[in-house]
Amino acid sequence: MASVTRLPHFCGDPDNISLVGQSAGAASRILPLASKVPLFKRLACLGGQFLALRALPAEAxxxxxxxxxxxxxxxxxxxxxxxxxxxxxxxxxxxxxxxxPSCPIIDGKVCTAVPSFWRL
Known part of the structure; x- marks a missing residue:
């Protein structure tokens, strides 16, 4: 898992992270799935379509x-x-x-590629 600083009063487990997103939040949560470093363990997407929120390269x-x-x-x-x-x-x-357009960026770290149905 990615290194996460533990907050003293949060008492969460940095190696057991779940993300939840709705609509555009859900679509944007799918993009880090292409990361080479696992950033979270579970993802709950409530609506949203990541193919409608295409990540673009820095030049765009x-x-x-x-x-x-x-x-x-x-x-x-x-x-x-x-x-x-x-x-x-x-x-x-x-x-x-x-x-x-307002689109995510392919930054090579969190979003390394545009996910597709065939490459998740």
């Missing part, structure tokens, strides 16, 4: 970020100022950029 995420920066005219800001501005977007502003 860079393109999504670039389009968001262009959409909000943040190209002249420093990376820190961009991050602050993007983090402060209102609900309506986020709805206005719904054409930009």
């Amino acid at each position: 995420h860079e393109d999504i970020y670039t389009r968001a920066v262009q959409r909000f005219g943040l190209g002249d800001l420093s990376p820190l100022e961009r991050a602050r501005r993007l983090a402060s977007l209102s609900r309506q502003e986020l709805l206005d950029i719904s054409f930009l």
Whole structure:
């Protein structure tokens, strides 16, 4: 199992981890199943479809970020100022950029590949 720091008042067993997810939470919990290091023992998915939440490589995420920066005219800001501005977007502003996908990233650690029905 992955190394987990034991919290003094939690009294949990770091070698006996169960995850539960509903809807998008369920779909995102399936992605770590492709990890080479076992991260948990049990998984309960309540709804959700991981094939609808396709993980994308870092290059695709860079393109999504670039389009968001262009959409909000943040190209002249420093990376820190961009991050602050993007983090402060209102609900309506986020709805206005719904054409930009929000997908997990294939990071090579937790999500190493896109799971499929044949490779779980």
